[in-house]
Amino acid sequence: MMNNKKIILTDVTMRDGMHAMAHQFSDDDMAVIAKALDEAGMDIIEATHGDGLGGNSLQYGLAKNTDAEYLAAVAPQIKNAKLSVLLIPGIGTIEDLKEAMQYGINTVRVCTHCTEADVSAQHIAFARKNGLDTVGFLMMSHMIPPEKLVEQAKLMASYGANCVYSTDSAGNLTPDGVTARITALREALPADVHIGFHAHQNLSLAVANSIAAVEAGADRIDVSLAGLGAGAGNTPAEPFVAVCNKLGIPVGADLYKISDAADNLVRPRMTHPVQVDGKSLMIGYAGVYSSFLLHAERAAARYGVDTRDILVELGRRKMVGGQEDMILDVALDIAKQAK
Template sequence: MNEQLFIQDVTLRDGSHAIRHRFRVEDVRTIAAALDAAGVASIEVGHGDGLAGSSLNFGPSPVGGDLAWIAAAADVVTRARLTTVLLPGIGTIDDMKAAVDHGVRAIRLATHCTEADISRQHIAKARELGLDTSGFLMMSARTDPADLAEQAAVMEAAGAQCVFVADSSGQLTMTGYRDRVRALRDRLDAATEIGVHAHHNLGLSVANSIVAVEEGVTRVDASLAGLGAGAGNAPLEAFIAAADLQGWKHGCDLFALMDAADDLVRPLMDRPVQVDRETLSLGYTGVYGSFLRPAEQLARTYGLSTRDLLVEAGRRQMVAGQEDMLLDIALDLRARTDSPADTARTM
């Protein structure tokens, strides 16, 4: 692998999930400056659910939305490409234009892995605005490689310059990632890049990212200390260490990333970003990482097991944007627990 990898840090976007979207402006400024100095190619900033995601449904931001975070990063980033995410149906083209006005130079249009068609007009507008434009196929474990490749082709036809295989639930193994990247490479134009966005719920994010690069991926998502939904993303410093051992070019300063992870990011965690019974349940059952924190809150409120809530969400094949439906699950489980029949069986 002689081509230099494009390292995209997602600490300040996907990492938002892990701290309930409560980044302070000064946190964004400090972390973005450290990432820029450490040599990452792109720094993604915004609400975990993308532009306009700050809401009661997805989690409100204490600063009122994405633009304050984006402006803070733009103040200190001198080299890296400032990036954000938009989920059609949550964010709008007007939100995209506002992000550009505040310093964004690249955008990723994210959809469920079977719904690429809803991103067409957003991708076209992003290209018209001169943005580096990527498609982002979330929950890629939920469809087979051939169908995923067809969805990627929809994004490519709309103008996407790169398409990411996003394992939002952390359910894919190395074989699953390899098969999906190969399918995309066979289907897409050679000039269209492919990206990897791996989550760590099965503990495989770095391994999956390595396999993806071996299959031709050139853009790699990762975050400092793995900060992200569920058990987090591929830890940036761990992936860069492995890339060094592989002899891959990436342009990053490993020790600077180690320091930023431990000194700047870990102190912000109010819940360890790790593989535990709850986050492992996400990967095992294929549930989007953003379900973790609301499931934990509902479990405390109703005296339930977080794992039971997440397993049932997986059984119902819930997807991003349906986090509020966890309440229905909680009420169902609570009623089941309180039923006379269940009480008799436990006596």
């Protein structure tokens, strides 16, 4: 279905990447990275706590700065791109969004579990009414078949979303699963509603899945410098843009500039390698929310159990984003069973 349309790239280095950094990017870090992304031609740049507006908490992780401080640092650096924030209803509120709007944001991505689009109605309607590029973000989209995803996407579009994402939060999908979901969304939604795709690298398929999404009709793709993100990371911007260049898929980002930003700004700031290893692989294999990784590692160390056992059990119980508090319960159960 590729027709040489320009693909809109949303960079999530400073949002999903915050999970990999235990939310410890400083506002100065974000300012430097945002400037480089803008100069490299990124279309949309997202910056908040990893769990979005309101996520700065003991439950989800305390960040080095507040969302307001991050946005105040990032906004002046962006001259051409759109500035985006993420909002998960139940974590962030409309009041949080109002505050973010004071910093000149252009885009908000309203996230729900893939079966719970109805909880986004007020947030999406408010954002659209106030002139924001309003995106519905259906997380853990591997957990339901394409026809059910379409039902939820239609709800988000009816509330006012001008773009709806199939979000592979667990990095569990393979290219055929991506193709099925994006094709179904494109066929079901109005032509003026964009379709987006967000991948994770847990099965080493992020670039392949993102290309499959483009071929199936996606308009927007999420990328991250050096792949920085939860679990094994997100679709790495540099190889994705390189592959797009090879295939003749138009993207606005400059390959050299994003490669320099990844090598010189992001990798030196990493606190640990973001890669496919035994633990992040289990996230993709078991279909677990990618940002559970660091939480599971801490729980494993606390109770003396294997991180992989925690992740597999979380997958068996079908835990989803927002249930981080259950990770300790699972670790404790495993520790008790081992005695």
